[in-house]
Amino acid sequence: MENQQTPASDADGAAVDHVRIFDTTLRDGEQAPGFSMDRRAKLRMAQMLEALGVDVLEAGFPQASPDDFAAVAQIAQSLRTTTACALARCVPGDIDTAARALVGARHARIHVFLSTSPLHREHKLGMSRQQVLDATGAGVERALQLAHEVEFSAEDAMRTEPEFLAEVFSIAAGAGASTLNAPDTVGYLTPDEIAERFAYLLAHVRRERHVVFSSHCHDDLGLAVANSLAAVGAGARQVECTINGIGERAGNAALEEIVMAMKVRGALLRTDTRIDTRKLFPASRLLAELTGQAVPRNKAIVGANAFAHESGIHQHGMLKHRGTYEIMRPEDVGITGTRLVLGKHSGRAALRARLEALGHAPDEAALDALFARFKALADKKREIHDDDLDALARGHDPEATGPWRLLRLDTSAHLGAGASASVRLAHEDGREVAEAALGDGPVDAVLRAIERATDTALELTRFQIQAVGAGGDAQGEARLAARHAEREWNGHGLSTDIVEAAAQAALAIVNRIERQHPRERNPVSQSPRGHAAPSPAIRAAGAARKESSP
Known part of the structure; x- marks a missing residue:
């Protein structure tokens, strides 16, 4: 024919x-x-x-x-x-x-x-x-x-x-x-x-x-x-x-x-x-x-590094004009955008750009001091995340936890019957808070419980989990993005338990929100049955999980 x-x-x-x-x-x-x-x-x-x-x-x-x-x-x-x-x-x-x-x-x-x-x-x-x-x-x-x-x-x-x-x-x-x-x-x-x-x-x-x-x-x-x-x-x-x-x-x-x-x-x-x-x-x-087969990070077009840049020379060029180091737009293949990864190879231009995106505007002298501390931290960590930069900009130890810390996490899931989660959190002011919630799955339930415990409503916009390393004991890396107070916030968590990694990522977002806007936390509405009523984006977590990389 x-x-x-x-x-x-x-x-x-x-x-x-x-x-x-x-x-x-x-x-x-x-x-x-x-x-x-x-x-x-x-x-x-x-x-x-x-x-x-x-x-x-x-x-x-x-x-x-x-x-x-x-x-x-x-x-x-x-x-x-x-x-x-x-x-x-x-x-x-x-x-x-x-x-x-x-x-x-x-x-x-x-x-x-x-x-x-x-x-x-x-x-x-x-x-x-x-x-x-x-x-x-x-x-x-x-x-x-x-x-x-x-x-x-x-x-x-x-x-x-x-x-x-x-x-x-x-x-x-x-x-x-x-x-x-x-x-x-x-x-x-x-x-x-x-x-x-x-x-x-x-x-x-x-x-x-x-x-x-x-x-x-x-x-x-x-x-x-x-x-x-x-x-x-x-x-x-x-x-x-x-x-x-x-x-x-x-x-x-x-x-x-x-x-x-x-x-x-x-x-x-x-x-x-x-x-x-x-x-x-x-x-x-x-x-x-x-x-169940992960895409190699360096895979052309669709790999995690296809539109990611860590080298200071490359980042400086990208900040001037994306055509310096990219021959196609990430949006054209369905990726949300270019990622400038902050690590030991990054330069001052990329650090300044990310700090400004996070709401910090250091002068040249402050940037010099921040850059030195950033490089010292980058020698210890493979990648520097937004919560690390926030802590650096405020003169804190970015590896210290807080104001919220996860003390205990319990989850239970049943085939065809959803999941439940309970968390116990400690605040730097001495409080301890315990909450529980139901969800479509253990990660969804944990996110709802953290919303309730911290009285912070999160509109989840992105949720990715991927393995770091190989084998059954490989760590899971969780990356979350959520909207709050008309801004998008990013969080990162790492654990051999992917549910805990997601919890750590959610807490990273909550901590950043509280450090920058301590009086702008929005209470989570309560349903008549006493469980947190999830925001539309939290309800969309199941769909967002489709972005996860095994």
Whole structure:
């Protein structure tokens, strides 16, 4: 079935070709060790991918297991605008199973594949060249009778003799395949070789004009994204990729990197996609949540450090003009903004800017003294937080606690029945206060209890938890942001217990509010049952927790 796109134009009026994004996060990505997802998780991810704007969503390999079949069927029925795709070997049983899984799809694609390289023909298939050609034609013809469109992949294409690969693709196109995928299955080639191979195929494969060539690159040599872009430059108009680059062995080409490369370097590449790039970061974080696999901090586009700067030289440049060290806006990928991390590499300009944002305006002499104390503290701590700076600016020890301290914390959670928490806090004036509250979960309950104990209403705007280090005993780092008195306040907590880390972060916010506005604390309203009535943002904590990184 022909599926051509109307060429777009850039600002100069030059033609810009549409490149289809074929997402295989739920098939190639999910089958990698450590990334398996249950059916409910796959459906959530599929809904996010459709909202992201992927053209084709490969939902799974239905022949692999009954559960995989059920997941593909459920996803296929749920998609509205994205083509639902199922993988099948070039054998009748696989193809028929894929067709049954896709029966409820608004637009269905069966993706059939067969190995073509000499190594695979001899050691994996035990098939001759002619047998591969015959199986290709028969498989595509059968699939085309059962789905709206068919894609054919030549597994290990890049280690296949070019002339034989062109013949295989010609047979597939003649049998009705509208997409021809030439994967670098083991991530072996370089960008120049990939470009040369695609140019050869475009010149030698017999096909109708509507047939699209596709690239599917693995990252064994760290070249998957570069190879994918080289294929596009040579004429491929579909790229197969995954969120966060997950996949077999070293992974697949990362969707977010390919898409942003086309967006940032559009004038050079003359191609675009229909991806809503503002959803890239949320999609990345959702996948991390569903798989339990954290995104590396230095991951391009969506890593925690992608738009974070600690070096004093870089921070000084960023304060002058963000273009000095950022080639894209964090907002364009769904990140709220650039983060200037204060640590031992930071300079005076970044320190002054953050102090001013916190309401402090030291003169040059005071800044000199503060900077010396800041550097001394930075040698002890990996990162300096807002409450540390407040204490420094007021001449206090930033590592001292107060005015509120957490003395005791108890939580209890029951499946399907919410959670409860009780806290005992000590104030520097000698008071001790104990309060309890109910919540949707233990963290929600703790935040409500702290609101009640300190009589401080917090409108929670951001809540993130991530592991610091590896292993079951890794510390959890909690970052909260909340509005109070028409200002946003930030808090940070660190503990091997993530609930305690969240409590410490909330107390950091309360302490900063009380130190700066001791008479502006707003009592939390009480419900008739005696429990704190949560603010709208506290009720939104459950939704905010979706931002959490495992």
